[in-house]
Amino acid sequence: MRRANHDKVAAPTIVACANCxxxxxxxxxxxxxxxxxGRQVKDKGQAESES
Structure with missing residues (x-):
């Protein structure tokens, strides 16, 4: 019973992009x-080709 919560994994936090x-x-x-x-880090061509 002491280890009942040891193996639980929390779901990752997901937020909406402020831009799109x-x-x-x-x-x-x-x-x-x-x-x-709030700023462009990758251009759209790089973002699509790396996926």
Whole structure:
């Protein structure tokens, strides 16, 4: 009983991208549009080719 919660795994947090609205993990570059923190980090061509 002491280890009953030891092996549980929490689901990852998912938020909507501020630019395009796609669901993404927080603090990561959006895979759909390449934005992070309100600025363009990857251009759309790089974002699609790396997936």
């Amino acid at each position: 609205g796609a669901m993404t993990v927080p603090h990561r570059v959006c895979e759909a549009c390449g934005h992070y923190g």
